[in-house]
Structure formats: structure tokens, C-alpha cells
Amino acid sequence: MNEERVYTLLRAPHISEKVSNLGDSSNQYAFKVAADATKADVKAAVEQIFGVQVIHVTTANVRGKVKRNRWGAVRRKNWKKAYVRVAEGQELDYMVAD
Secondary structure, three states, rough: OHHHHHHHHEEEEEOOHHHHHHHHHHEEEEEEEOOOOOOHHHHHHHHHHHHHOOOEEEEEEEEOOEEOOOOEEOOOOEEEEEEEEOOOOOOOOOOOOO
């Protein structure tokens, strides 16, 4: 996979209370990814960037919320989320990537 594509595929780690609980119990992490990313692309990118073995990838399309303000309704952008499960005994460090 193209090195530039690898670094543009994973947009940001998705940190929430649900993901924090998943990381503690089942070695799962979540990322905001490009809308056209496939499970195979996400697996290859995480393995290449973080140097871990990925066991399973699940993706979900998240619909943007409709928010109201004084000028009317505004719709946030749709985005894609990927849950990544790594091998037992391995973990991801978001601050340090190889």
C-alpha cells in the first residue's frame, strides 16, 4: 500500500467512554477513518503504522447529527469509524508510532 495512503487513511483515534472500556477488556481500539476505507485497508494501515498484529476489523458509517441554532438546522458531516482488535498482549500507543 502507498505510504501516503496509509497516513491519510487513519484520520484520528476515536476516544470515548465506550472505546475506553473496550480497550481495557478486549484489546479493541477505534479510529476515525476515510470514508472510502475498506477493512483490509484499515488492517494494513494499523499494522504498518503501529507494528502490531490485527485480528479483526469492524467498520461503521456514522451519520452526522442535525443540530439546531438560531439560524435554523445545520447538519454535521457523515464519517466512518473502524473498531480494530489487536492480538493478545499487544497494545497501541497513540502518542508514539513507529
